Amino acid sequence: MTTFLGMPAGGGNLTGEPFPKAAREALGNAQLRRNLAKATSTIRAKRANVVGELPDWAQLRAAGAAIKDEVLADLDEHLVRFEEALTSRGTRVHWARDAEEANRIVCDLVRATGTREVIKVKSMATVEIGVNEALAGIGVHAVETDLAELIVQLGDDRSSHILVPAIHRNRAEIREVFRRGMPGVDPGLTDDPRALAEAARKHLRQKFMTVDVAISGANFAVAETGSLVVVESEGNGRMCLTLPRTLISVVGIEKLVPSWRDLEVFLQLLPRSSTGERMNPYTSVWTGPTEGQTSHVVLVDNGRTATLADPDGRAALRCIRCSACLNSCPVYERTGGHAYGSTYPGPIGAVLSPQLTGVDRNPTLPFASSLCGVCYDVCPVAIDIPSMLVHLRERVVSAKRTTPESTAMRALAWAMSDARRWRRLLGLGRFGRVASRHVPLPGWSTARDLPEPPKETFRDWWGSR
Amino acid sequence: MRVALFVTCLVDGLFPDVGKATVRLLERLGHEVVVPSAQTCCGQMHINTGYAGQAMPVIRNHVEAFEGADVIVAPSGSCAGSVRHQHADVARAHGDATLAEAAAGTAERTYELSEFLVDVLGVTDVGAYFPHRVTYHPTCHSLRVLDVRDRPLRLLRAVEGIDLVELPSAETCCGFGGTFALKNADTSTAMLGDKMSAVLSTKAGVVTAGDSSCLMHIGGGLSRLRSGVRPLHLAQILEQTR
Numbered sequence: 131m132t133t134f135l136g137m138p139a140g141g142g143n144l145t146g147e148p149f150p151k152a153a154r155e156a157l158g159n160a161q162l163r164r165n166l167a168k169a170t171s172t173i174r175a176k177r178a179n180v181v182g183e184l185p186d187w188a189q190l191r192a193a194g195a196a197i198k199d200e201v202l203a204d205l206d207e208h209l210v211r212f213e214e215a216l217t218s219r220g221t222r223v224h225w226a227r228d229a230e231e232a233n234r235i236v237c238d239l240v241r242a243t244g245t246r247e248v249i250k251v252k253s254m255a256t257v258e259i260g261v262n263e264a265l266a267g268i269g270v271h272a273v274e275t276d277l278a279e280l281i282v283q284l285g286d287d288r289s290s291h292i293l294v295p296a297i298h299r300n301r302a303e304i305r306e307v308f309r310r311g312m313p314g315v316d317p318g319l320t321d322d323p324r325a326l327a328e329a330a331r332k333h334l335r336q337k338f339m340t341v342d343v344a345i346s347g348a349n350f351a352v353a354e355t356g357s358l359v360v361v362e363s364e365g366n367g368r369m370c371l372t373l374p375r376t377l378i379s380v381v382g383i384e385k386l387v388p389s390w391r392d393l394e395v396f397l398q399l400l401p402r403s404s405t406g407e408r409m410n411p412y413t414s415v416w417t418g419p420t421e422g423q424t425s426h427v428v429l430v431d432n433g434r435t436a437t438l439a440d441p442d443g444r445a446a447l448r449c450i451r452c453s454a455c456l457n458s459c460p461v462y463e464r465t466g467g468h469a470y471g472s473t474y475p476g477p478i479g480a481v482l483s484p485q486l487t488g489v490d491r492n493p494t495l496p497f498a499s500s501l502c503g504v505c506y507d508v509c510p511v512a513i514d515i516p517s518m519l520v521h522l523r524e525r526v527v528s529a530k531r532t533t534p535e536s537t538a539m540r541a542l543a544w545a546m547s548d549a550r551r552w553r554r555l556l557g558l559g560r561f562g563r564v565a566s567r568h569v570p571l572p573g574w575s576t577a578r579d580l581p582e583p584p585k586e587t588f589r590d591w592w593g594s595r
Numbered sequence: 596m597r598v599a600l601f602v603t604c605l606v607d608g609l610f611p612d613v614g615k616a617t618v619r620l621l622e623r624l625g626h627e628v629v630v631p632s633a634q635t636c637c638g639q640m641h642i643n644t645g646y647a648g649q650a651m652p653v654i655r656n657h658v659e660a661f662e663g664a665d666v667i668v669a670p671s672g673s674c675a676g677s678v679r680h681q682h683a684d685v686a687r688a689h690g691d692a693t694l695a696e697a698a699a700g701t702a703e704r705t706y707e708l709s710e711f712l713v714d715v716l717g718v719t720d721v722g723a724y725f726p727h728r729v730t731y732h733p734t735c736h737s738l739r740v741l742d743v744r745d746r747p748l749r750l751l752r753a754v755e756g757i758d759l760v761e762l763p764s765a766e767t768c769c770g771f772g773g774t775f776a777l778k779n780a781d782t783s784t785a786m787l788g789d790k791m792s793a794v795l796s797t798k799a800g801v802v803t804a805g806d807s808s809c810l811m812h813i814g815g816g817l818s819r820l821r822s823g824v825r826p827l828h829l830a831q832i833l834e835q836t837r
């Protein structure tokens with residue numbers, strides 16, 4: 131067996147609640163179930179349509195996987211090249227080992243500007259390390275400008291999806307969030323989507339015009355030129371990237387692609403997989419600061435090197451955060467993202483989060499899947515999530531000492547490695563009783579009847595033929 | 596042809612009728628069935644629950660039990676999937692290259708029942724008669740691990756007298772997932788609930804699939820509802836004649 135040597139160093143905004151328990155609470159919320167089922171089934175159908183249009187989807191997907199693997203194989207070299215390119219164009223580069231270090235860098239940079247408020251481009255990396263909370267700690271308010279992220283922020287809520295953080299909310303709920311959380315909002319606000327969007331626009335416009343410091347992430351980072359790429363739907367990100375005088379970009383080290391040519395592949399894979407669109411409305415690419423702007427890039431590890439060191443798990447770093455696996459997952463569809471208790475929910479969260487933080491801090495996530503395999507089918511960079519889940523489960527299990535489960539499994543494996551023992555177990559007609567006594571079965575009988583144990587095993591029948 | 600039946604532990608111990616149906620079907624089609632007596636289980640439950648190390652002797656036993664067989668047929672997409680896509684990898688990861696190589700050999704000769712009938716024997720009409728309204732659930736591992744596609748449906752469509760009705764959201768997982776059904780019982784039950792609604796909406800009297808495990812889950816739920824819908828394995832339908 132391969133020994134896992136990497137020392138995970140990541141934080142992950144964890145709630146610490148085990149998945150089964152958090153899931154139970156979510157499952158009891160009928161409104162949530164309805165909102166999720168509606169949203170995910172709509173986007174699933176859209177994705178299937180636009181993916182089906184491309185005759186070379188399979189090749190694109192293979193290309194996406196291959197490019198990412200190539201980057202990951204020589205990540206150190208690509209990063210150095212990226213840093214040189216950034217520096218030569220006037221961007222300051224900072225390296226952060228973990229969340230704490232990244233936040234310290236960001237806070238220092240923000241503090242130096244003297245601002246009390248920053249505007250933010252939607253970014254998973256900043257959620258992962260908890261930038262907003264860190265800034266609040268030094269008295270700086272971070273304003274989310276992505277509509278869904280803003281809804282979550284104003285509602286004092288947590289994100290439930292990596293692309294649509296407010297997927298668990300319907301229109302009526304959003305109106306309430308705006309009415310309570312948005313200063314100066316029209317009290318007669320309706321739940322018409324246009325009215326809601328207009329309210330958000332007014333609120334944000336004022337921020338764009340007055341706040342001078344912005345924080346972004348990046349969907350991709352091009353090593354050869356030091357370019358950063360943000361892909362979005364609303365255009366609010368572009369406002370943040372261009373208007374403020376200070377731009378701080380927090381970028382996970384796995385976001386690199388070697389060259390501009392490689393971008394072409396991902397700009398096809400990403401929008402189709404995530405929003406079910408042929409092309410997203412806004413793609414912003416910037417190479418160095420615009421005139422009069424100071425730009426910083428904070429390159430974040432936070433458990434990524436440790437993930438890279440694990441041959442069974444490193445493919446998780448290919449992830450381009452498209453959310454196709456979330457939208458397709460039957461578990462996610464029923465529990466929503468909060469149940470996962472970590473920044474990254476859904477199938478990718480179940481493999482990525484435990485790797486970034488260490489399995490001991492996320493031990494229930496690798497089991498939060500029925501291994502149905504649909505996540506692998508839809509993943510645009512072909513991450514074999516089911517196999518990775520199985521590997522991680524092995525790691526969770528071997529980190530524990532003897533448990534009733536491991537004892538039962540050991541006994542069963544002992545019986546199953548020899549036909550005579552197995553026959554004795556079955557032949558005594560005790561299979562059902564033995565199984566229900568020793569294999570932990572509570573949970574089964576709450577909703578399902580057990581089959582009647584047969585009078586005769588197949589083996590007995592065959593033997594007597 | 597001489598066919599070695601990999602009956603699977605679940606069928607052996609809990610659903611012997613599925614094994615018997617498979618034997619009768621293959622014999623009716625003119626093939627000789629052998630049941631290597633050293634076989635037990637594929638070890639999938641151990642592997643998928645994180646006990647791959649403990650599964651090693653189980654895998655070894657399976658590989659040795661089927662050493663001499665030309666073709667191996669299992670009435671289970673999930674177990675055939677484990678043999679085909681997990682055994683060699685697990686053996687390699689646990690440092691046994693010899694076993695890995697032997698397991699890869701076993702994998703090549705292993706077929707799920709519908710694959711064997713359609714691809715190897717080249718039949719879709721097995722001469723069955725089953726005058727009932729039936730809906731088919733494609734189990735996740737048949738569908739995505741083995742990629743059996745429409746083979747089971749082609750076999751069912753050829754059954755005389757059958758009224759085959761499409762299952763809504765057929766390709767969505769039923770929520771079984773092995774130990775997932777126990778470890779995440781609430782989520783599993785929610786998934787089962789939606790699957791049962793889909794089954795009931797078809798007004799079928801029989802729900803069929805290529806895996807006894809998923810049928811045990813769906814059938815267990817339907818029985819609790821006193822729905823009167825019978826779970827039957829694909830082999831049990833194909834076995835029936837006039």
Ligand code: SF4
Binds near residue numbers: 449508511
């Ligand atoms: S794992 Fe694949 S499908 Fe899921 S978010 Fe990442 S890239 Fe998308």
